[in-house]
Structure formats: structure tokens, C-alpha cells
Amino acid sequence: MKVALAYSGGLDTTVSIKWLKEKYNAEVITITVDVGQEENFEEIQERSLKSGALEHYFVDAKKKFAEEYVSRCIKANGLYEGAYPLSSALSRPLIAEEVVKIALREGCDTVAHGCTGKGNDQLRFDITFSALAPNLKIIAPVREWNMSRDQEIEYALKHGLPINPKKSRFSIDENLWGRSIEAGELEDPWIEPPWEAFKYLKPLEETPETPKEIVIRFEKGVPVALDGVKMPLEELVMELNKIGGMHGYGYIDHIEDRVVGLKSREVYEAPAALILINAHIDLEKMVLGRRTLEFKKIIEEKWANMVYSGLWVDPLMNALNAFIDETQKEVSGEVRVKLYKGSARIVGRRAEKPLYHEEFITYTSKSLFDQRAGEYFSKLWGLETHLWYMRRGSRR
Numbered sequence: 001m002k003v004a005l006a007y008s009g010g011l012d013t014t015v016s017i018k019w020l021k022e023k024y025n026a027e028v029i030t031i032t033v034d035v036g037q038e039e040n041f042e043e044i045q046e047r048s049l050k051s052g053a054l055e056h057y058f059v060d061a062k063k064k065f066a067e068e069y070v071s072r073c074i075k076a077n078g079l080y081e082g083a084y085p086l087s088s089a090l091s092r093p094l095i096a097e098e099v100v101k102i103a104l105r106e107g108c109d110t111v112a113h114g115c116t117g118k119g120n121d122q123l124r125f126d127i128t129f130s131a132l133a134p135n136l137k138i139i140a141p142v143r144e145w146n147m148s149r150d151q152e153i154e155y156a157l158k159h160g161l162p163i164n165p166k167k168s169r170f171s172i173d174e175n176l177w178g179r180s181i182e183a184g185e186l187e188d189p190w191i192e193p194p195w196e197a198f199k200y201l202k203p204l205e206e207t208p209e210t211p212k213e214i215v216i217r218f219e220k221g222v223p224v225a226l227d228g229v230k231m232p233l234e235e236l237v238m239e240l241n242k243i244g245g246m247h248g249y250g251y252i253d254h255i256e257d258r259v260v261g262l263k264s265r266e267v268y269e270a271p272a273a274l275i276l277i278n279a280h281i282d283l284e285k286m287v288l289g290r291r292t293l294e295f296k297k298i299i300e301e302k303w304a305n306m307v308y309s310g311l312w313v314d315p316l317m318n319a320l321n322a323f324i325d326e327t328q329k330e331v332s333g334e335v336r337v338k339l340y341k342g343s344a345r346i347v348g349r350r351a352e353k354p355l356y357h358e359e360f361i362t363y364t365s366k367s368l369f370d371q372r373a374g375e376y377f378s379k380l381w382g383l384e385t386h387l388w389y390m391r392r393g394s395r396r
Contacts, residue, residue: 001026003110003139004103006095006125007056008032009044011163012114015152016141017051018159020112024139031057031102033095035065036176036234050162055106059098062176066234069094070177072321073273074280075221075328076303083254084266085273086307087178092124093312100132110137117143120259123310131313149183170197176237178250178270189265193253200245201269204342207248211340213347214243216279218335221328223276237272244271248342259309275344279335286351287331299323 003020007013007030020026030048032041041058048056069090072078078086096113103111111129115122122140129138147155156163169184181197195203217225226236244250250271256264284293303320311317333351337344359368379386 001110002029002106002108003027003112004029004031004099004106004108005053005112006031006033006099006114007044007048007053008114009039009047010114011149011152011156012116012142014047014051014161014163015156016112016114017048017053018161019141019145019155020139021052023141023144026110027054029053029055029057029102029106029108031059031099033059033061033091033098035091035094036062036238037174047162057102059102061094061098062234063232065091065094066176066232066237070237071222071233072324073177073307074223074276075324075331076320077277077281077284077300078304078307079277079300080304080308081254081256083252084256084268084308085178085252085270085277086304087175087268087270087273088173088180089120089124089308089310090177090312091175092121092310093128096125096128097132100129100136103136104133108136110139112139112141114142115140117146118258118260118262120308120310123259124312125310127310128313172197174199176234176241176272178268178273181267181269182264186265186267189255193267197267198245198251198269200241200271201251202246202248204248207246207341211338212243212247213336213338214240216276216335216337217333218280218283219332221280221284221331223280237276240272240275242271244275244339244344245269247339247344249339249344250274251342275337275339278344279337279346280331282346282349283333283335283351284327284331286333286349286354286356288327289355292327296324296327 001024003026005013005016005020005028009032017028017030020028030053032044034041045056045058073086073090080086099111111133113125115125122143126138129136153163170181170186171183173180179199181193185191186193215227216223223233223236224230226239250269252268252270254266256266258264288296299320303324306314306317306320330353333349335346336348338347359366
């Protein structure tokens with residue numbers, strides 16, 4: 001058996017290398033995909049090979065992640081249950097795709113991932129693997145061995161695997177779109193997350209005393225410039241993570257419904273994601289009509305649920321994306337955001353082709369709106385209600 005393993009370099013996937021060799025007598029190839037996590041990738045490669053991997057591959061996918069995944073999340077205003085910007089969920093199908101590419105190139109008959117049986121990531125990997133390479137077998141060592149974290153550490157130490165069990169008491173997944181923070185005392189939903197768990201966010205008392213105003217330019221729903229400076233999306237996102245975090249913005253702490261039926265306490269920091277999604281929502285209000293906005297909210301909820309549930313490669317996603325793309329053709333303009341002490345207030349917006357027209361909405365003598373038309377509109381708008389009460393012969 002020859003296995004291509006999605007390798008993060010953490011405890012689960014490091015133990016998986018040895019376990020796959022022991023249980024299946026497998027040759028293991030590891031693949032690490034860079035989606036914006038700040039890691040020492042040379043150290044990860046060394047750890048993989050020391051743990052028994054036959055070969056290790058590194059894939060820099062930051063640009064692809066931003067342009068093909070993050071951009072779609074912005075256009076879809078992707079917030080699962082109105083809170084989570086899908087940072088980890090978005091990255092999994094991309095990682096799975098890169099693993100499949102190398103697995104097929106290297107003649108592997110199996111792909112593997114380090115997901116648990118109680119989380120959502122198993123779906124995101126399993127479904128993408130099976131869609132892109134239905135002939136490959138899928139193994140999830142963590143699901144099979146059913147070991148606790150303490151047992152994993154004991155196994156690793158017993159076999160001399162290069163791990164650092166004291167690195168962090170938290171389980172952290174990071175990419176350029178956000179960081180998820182789990183485990184440790186965070187499993188008690190009553191306990192406030194300690195600031196040491198965060199990377200970008202500063203405590204409010206340490207944030208600047210002066211507000212920071214930024215201007216974000218969008219073209220067809222996608223951010224293209226920050227404060228007048230054009231830059232690739234991945235760079236713009238990473239810059240906003242720093243700026244937003246410096247001002248204490250981007251904190252998410254909520255109870256989340258996992259696909260498997262469990263509720264979990266989830267803590268995230270996602271300064272750039274929240275800034276960009278909220279700015280995008282505001283710009284859409286300038287450009288899209290009420291009926292389109294109302295219907296798009298239904299599509300957005302379905303889109304977020306699909307991504308969260310691991311269905312990025314499902315045919316329905318193509319249809320949802322096609323609708324969203326159609327709505328974004330005129331969503332171009334700029335949004336002003338003021339960051340201060342944990343808040344990000346939108347203080348201005350302008351669009352290239354807005355439905356907002358000052359000459360119609362103004363109450364000055366310059367108004368082009370004939371208010372006399374309102375009388376007949378009001379009668380027609382309320383006609384059904386009027387007839388209902390007429391039929392009853394009473395207004396009460």
C-alpha cells in the first residue's frame with residue numbers, strides 16, 4: 001500500500017505516519033499545503049521524514065486559496081450560523097485537491113487525513129477525495145485508532161517520534177482567512193479565552209488610542225485595493241489581519257452546531273474576514289435591489305452550510321456560485337471603515353453604479369421625487385389589508 005497523507009506537522013498526522021506503517025505496512029508520502037499558516041515548513045518536512053515518511057511534498061497554495069476560495073466567501077458573505085467565516089472549512093477541499101494530485105502522480109492507491117470522527121473536517125476531506133479520485137481508498141487513522149490525546153503522546157514518545165507535547169495546550173488551525181482555537185480550558189463554555197491563545201488580537205487596553213480609518217476598494221465583489229494601493233488578495237487579507245488585530249477586532253466566540261449533531265464551543269480570530277465581509281455587505285446594499293438582496297440571503301445561508309458541511313465539490317455549489325457571480329457584476333466601489341477599540345464601523349461607501357440616488361432621496365428642493373405619487377401607491381400597497389377589514393366590518 002502506498003498512502004498520500006495530508007500532513008500538517010502536528011501530533012495527529014505525525015503519529016499517523018508511524019501508525020500507517022505499522023498497521024498497513026504502508027509506504028507513506030506526506031503533503032503539506034501552505035494556505036497562509038505561519039509555520040516552519042522546513043521543520044515540518046524534517047519531522048515527516050524522521051517519523052518514517054518515504055517522501056515529503058510542500059505546496060504553496062496561498063494565491064489559489066485567496067483567488068478561488070476566499071474571494072467566493074466574500075462574494076457570498078459566507079458566515080456559518082451568522083458568525084463563523086469558514087476559515088478552516090474553506091481550506092480543506094483545496095488541501096484535499098492538492099493531496100489527490102500528488103497521490104495520482106506518485107501512483108498511490110490510498111489517501112489519508114488526520115481528522116477525528118467527531119468533527120466536520122472528516123467530511124470535507126472524505127467527500128472531496130471521493131469526488132476527485134473515486135478509485136482511491138481513504139483512511140482516517142485518528143478515527144480508526146480512537147486514541148485520546150494523552151494516548152497519542154504516549155504512542156509518539158514510545159516510538160521516538162519528533163513531537164513537542166508541551167508546544168501548546170490549545171489545538172489551533174490557521175490559514176490566511178482566520179485561526180480556530182480549541183481544546184484546553186476552552187472546552188468549558190463559561191471560561192473566557194485567555195489572550196495568550198490569540199495571535200493577531202490585542203486586548204482592548206493595549207490597542208491604539210487613535211482610531212484607524214481604512215478604505216477598501218472592491219471590483220465585481222472582490223477586494224482589490226487597500227487605501228488606494230492595489231495588491232493581490234492574499235496580501236490584502238494578511239495586511240487586514242494585522243491592522244484589525246492591532247485594534248482588537250476580529251474576535252468570535254460562539255456555540256456552533258457541528259454536522260455530526262454535536263454542539264461545540266468555537267473560538268476564532270478573523271480580523272480580515274469580518275472586515276471584508278461586512279464591508280462587502282454594505283457595498284451590496286448600495287448596488288443591489290431589495291428583491292435581489294432578500295433572495296441572496298437565502299442563497300448565502302445555503303452556501304455557508306454547504307461549505308461547512310464539506311460539500312464544496314457538490315454540483316449544487318456550481319449553481320449557487322453562478323447565481324452569486326451574476327449578482328456581483330456591478331458590485332464595484334469603495335467602503336470606508338473606522339477601527340477603534342474592538343469595533344469596525346463602516347463610516348462611508350460609494351459605488352460606481354449605485355441604486356442610491358441623492359436627487360431622489362433628498363428632502364431639499366432639489367428632489368426629483370414627486371411626493372404626490374405616494375398617495376396612490378399607499379392605497380394600492382395596503383389594498384389587501386383594507387379589503388380584509390372591510391369584509392369583517394370592523395378594524396379590530
